[in-house]
Amino acid sequence: MKIYFLVLALIQGITEFLPLSSSGHLVLLEKILRISSQRLSLIVYLHIATLLVVVVYFWREIITALKDRKYLLHIFIASVFTVVVVLLLKNSILYFLDNGIYLGAAFIVTAMFLILSDRVKMVSSQDLRISQVIVIGLAQGLAVLPGISRSGITIASAVLLGVNREQAFKFSFLLAIPTLIASGIYEFKNITAFLNHTGFFVMFSSFIVTFIAGLVSLHVLKTTLINKKLSPFGLYCCIIGLIILTTGGWR
Numbered sequence: 001m002k003i004y005f006l007v008l009a010l011i012q013g014i015t016e017f018l019p020l021s022s023s024g025h026l027v028l029l030e031k032i033l034r035i036s037s038q039r040l041s042l043i044v045y046l047h048i049a050t051l052l053v054v055v056v057y058f059w060r061e062i063i064t065a066l067k068d069r070k071y072l073l074h075i076f077i078a079s080v081f082t083v084v085v086v087l088l089l090k091n092s093i094l095y096f097l098d099n100g101i102y103l104g105a106a107f108i109v110t111a112m113f114l115i116l117s118d119r120v121k122m123v124s125s126q127d128l129r130i131s132q133v134i135v136i137g138l139a140q141g142l143a144v145l146p147g148i149s150r151s152g153i154t155i156a157s158a159v160l161l162g163v164n165r166e167q168a169f170k171f172s173f174l175l176a177i178p179t180l181i182a183s184g185i186y187e188f189k190n191i192t193a194f195l196n197h198t199g200f201f202v203m204f205s206s207f208i209v210t211f212i213a214g215l216v217s218l219h220v221l222k223t224t225l226i227n228k229k230l231s232p233f234g235l236y237c238c239i240i241g242l243i244i245l246t247t248g249g250w251r
Contacts, residue, residue: 009046009206013213016050018221019114019152019233024107024240027097027146045203046210051180053214054173061170062177074128074171078137079178085141096146104244106147107237113156114149114234122228125164128171132161140175147241150176152233155225165225173218 011029015022055062065071096102139157143150151172158168224230 005202005206006209009049009209010213012046013049013053013210014217016210017053017151017214017217019110019149019155019230020237021107021110021143021147021149021152023143023145024103024110024147024149027103028240028244031100046206047180047183049207049210050214051177051184053211053218054176054180057215057218058170058173061174065174070127074130074133075175075178077130078133078140078175081134081137082141082175082179085138086144089141089144092145100244100248102145103147104241106145107241107244110147110149110152111234111236111238111241113153113160114230114237117156117159118228118231118234120159120162123162123164125167128163128167132158132163135161136171136175140179149237150179151221152230152237156230165228166222169222169225 008029011025012022014020015025065075096106136154136158139153140150142148143153154172154175155165155168158171159165163171224233
């Protein structure tokens, strides 16, 4: 059972940062392996590890952003539009849990964004425009739907809007910080319940596995993004989506 939790922690660390949709993979695991609600509580707990990964990896950028009122305003505006989309779509999540067709389609949408972003020419660094910030925030809101990768759709949307790739990478994950904090607060009861029913070894080792996998995945994503090689991730998502669609999902 301990190995099982470690495998889940590894999957969470990889898919949370690479543009593969962690929520989509978790829904698949839930349906294929029949994961219990307690085990899914582990994933909620591991959001703390993913938040720490972002803070550690981007600590210099975070300090710089805290001194830049305009950048903080951009984060705030994008977050507001994210919340609006999440509130509008939160009831739609049930469709993705009950019918695999929706999940398969969402994976393919992620694939399309990733593949299209590789076709965009490199652009020089420049200040983000409010219109770009709003669209990125809206895109992040779509990631509430399983199968839509948060990192994938925010970075790809930014690149398609003409944002420099390194800027897109940075903004996407700094924008993730409020989201991860809000998620942790919202799911606090589930986290507490999990900690009360799980041993220290499972808690600590799972946290470390997710943290290390997350750091490695972030580095891989930055390298592939700059080198315009997100298409392989898009191909993977497309294959997963097509498999789900051709097998008729699980309804």
